[in-house]
Amino acid sequence: MDKPFALELDGLVVRYGKGCPLCTDSAQALQRNRCPRCGSIWAVRDISLRVREGEILGVVGESGSGKSTLMRALYLDSQPTAGGYYLGRYHDGKTNIYSISLQQRKYIRSHLLGMVYQNPHLGLRMFFSAGANVAEKLIAAGNRNVRSMMNRTGTLLEHIEVPLGRLKEPPVNFSGGMQQRLQIAKAVANNPPVLLLDEVTTGLDLSVQARVLDLVKRIQREFGVTMIVVSHDLAVVRMLAGRTVVMLDGRIIEQGITDQILEDPRHIYTQTLVNSLL
Ligand SMILES: Nc1ncnc2c1ncn2[C@@H]1O[C@H](COP(=O)(O)OP(=O)(O)OP(=O)(O)O)[C@@H](O)[C@H]1O
Ligand SMILES: [Mg+2]
Ligand SMILES: [Zn+2]
Structure with a gap:
């Protein structure tokens, strides 16, 4: 039987800006992630994920594809535009965390989640x-x-x-x-049973990177922590994540076993990403 899920995200949407009839009615109207009429940015669009207990999920995608926005929504930094979020360790995964009180969210942030921000000034x-x-x-x-x-x-x-x-x-x-x-x-x-790591090794020199990666692997091995790992660096994702999702303009365009995605990417964008970064 499959392990129980640690984290589930259902149709997450994060929009910066008020939106207008054009962009709320039709995603086709957007230019990349931006509405040409009202200027709103649809940073994350309809993302659904399921991560099993003890699993490490990788998230890759070019700059601006919405990775950090996704991670901040998972750490409950702000109220998303829409979506359901469930943690296996919170009410057996039956309560949408985006619908609960601020006080309960604080509890979740301090007991059930850990976050490493891309920008250390935020963390x-x-x-x-x-x-x-x-x-x-x-x-x-x-x-x-x-x-x-x-x-x-x-x-x-x-x-x-x-x-x-x-x-x-x-x-x-x-x-x-x-x-x-x-x-x-x-x-x-x-x-915490769930760790969110946003570009945890980016900008570090190689020897420091290796030590940070070792530390992350040790944490997962010793404590069976579930993780979501965002990185520009496909080598980092390959080392850590069994499964990976690829983001573009706020959406997931490809997902699967990390090795498969890196060795045999289906989507032309993933092919370009793999060729440019490996
Ligand atoms: N506070 C904000 N207000 C308006 N737009 C924002 C804000 N934060 C992010 N964005 C926009 O949302 C989109 C996604 O940004 P995000 O930082 O999530 O991308 P990213 O994939 O993490 O990029 P990077 O790889 O450069 O870290 C971008 O178009 C960005 O300009
Ligand atoms: Mg980012
Ligand atoms: Zn609009």
């Missing part, structure tokens, strides 16, 4: 200490015991290979690689 308080960044996440999940939080923070920093001596330093002083690893520490601080 970290740059002028707070590294330790405070992690502690904030622990407190959000209801921790109050300072000693146990300090222990947990120490363990996490050790895992991500940030020297304990830098605990009191603000992430603004850190290198890009350290900032990404600190985001990972925050994301996994409360052992």
Whole structure:
């Protein structure tokens, strides 16, 4: 039997702008993802996904195809235009998370989801200490015991290979690689069953990239965490994700087993993407 699903998304739509009769009636009217009449951007259009427990799903697509918008919607950063979102660990996957209260969403963000943002400024308080960044996440999940939080923070920093001596330093002083690893520490601080990683290795040099990838693989192996991994870098997706979806102009245009997609892409756009990036 199939493993139970960890995450399901049903018809997600995220539109920036008010929309108008032209673009709300007909997707054909759009130029790429933009309405020529009202200028609204349809960043994500009718995306449905199902991710099994312990699975890593890859998301690829050119710049502007809607990957980060999708990830921010999954982390409940804003209310989408339309769609249903279900987590296996929340009411047995029977409640649409986009329809619940803000307070319940906060609970989900601190207990059931972890996020690494493409832009570390969105994921970290740059002028707070590294330790405070992690502690904030622990407190959000209801921790109050300072000693146990300090222990947990120490363990996490050790895992991500940030020297304990830098605990009191603000992430603004850190290198890009350290900032990404600190985001990972925050994301996994409360052992969430689902991790969302948006370009977690992009912009890092190769040796740092390899260490971050090792860390991600270790987390998946040891804790069976379900992940969605966005990357420009098809090699990263190939290394991590069993299944991959390809996005273009806010839609999924191809999906399947990662190796198959990379070796034998069906869609002309995927062929171009594979040829240009591998
Ligand atoms: N806050 C916003 N307001 C208006 N448009 C936005 C906003 N954020 C993103 N967009 C637009 O939505 C579309 C999708 O952007 P998004 O950042 O999700 O793409 P992406 O696939 O993550 O790109 P990249 O690979 O460059 O990170 C783009 O056309 C972008 O210009
Ligand atoms: Mg992005
Ligand atoms: Zn319009």
